[in-house]
Amino acid sequence: GIQVEQSPPDLILQEGANSTLRCNFSDSVNNLQWFHQNPWGQLINLFYIPSGTKQNGRLSATTVATERYSLLYISSSQTTDSGVYFCAVFTGANSKLTFGKGITLSVRP
Amino acid sequence: DTEVTQTPKHLVMGMTNKKSLKCEQHMGHRAMYWYKQKAKKPPELMFVYSYEKLSINESVPSRFSPECPNSSLLNLHLHALQPEDSALYLCASSLLPFLSSGNTIYFGEGSWLTVV
Numbered sequence: 097g098i099q100v101e102q103s104p105p106d107l108i109l110q111e112g113a114n115s116t117l118r119c120n121f122s123d124s125v126n127n128l129q130w131f132h133q134n135p136w137g138q139l140i141n142l143f144y145i146p147s148g149t150k151q152n153g154r155l156s157a158t159t160v161a162t163e164r165y166s167l168l169y170i171s172s173s174q175t176t177d178s179g180v181y182f183c184a185v186f187t188g189a190n191s192k193l194t195f196g197k198g199i200t201l202s203v204r205p
Numbered sequence: 206d207t208e209v210t211q212t213p214k215h216l217v218m219g220m221t222n223k224k225s226l227k228c229e230q231h232m233g234h235r236a237m238y239w240y241k242q243k244a245k246k247p248p249e250l251m252f253v254y255s256y257e258k259l260s261i262n263e264s265v266p267s268r269f270s271p272e273c274p275n276s277s278l279l280n281l282h283l284h285a286l287q288p289e290d291s292a293l294y295l296c297a298s299s300l301l302p303f304l305s306s307g308n309t310i311y312f313g314e315g316s317w318l319t320v321v
Binding site for chain 2 (some may be wrong): 141
């Protein structure tokens, strides 16, 4: 099946710093989503982005489908950005979403 | 409204108990999902319901029994669980069963289950 790798596994930032989170996938996809899981467990949709670039406030994402990677940019980080960021992809074979292992982000005040 | 509601938020149950987790969405979505998530791991798919019929069972033990009474509701019945079943259980839904182009999946807040 498809492999999804996220990097770095852990990231510690000072409040106000910028960061880039990466997601590599091993096969072509027709659905890619970024999620933020907060400390209470809720998985929050950030972006649906199988290709192209999207922006939402301080967050933006770019997926280069031909090169099989996606990037999530966080600018001017805040302590509320802390949590785990998951990239998840779907290849169309069934309803199974394949998650990466996640990136744990800690933003220090 | 992109909301998936799960109850209860927290559940502690003994190994001989029978309990249920509930999930509800009013977005008109025709696919609903149960995921299980252990600490520091990504969510793992358990079941998929497509148009109220079970379409995927990821070889889940029979002590977990899903039920989809109607297009808005999804239950997970729990019986004779083991301590290793303690985890966060996430419900999700999507407009269509196949997560193809433009079909986003939405997750609930989850139910934290502890088996003692």
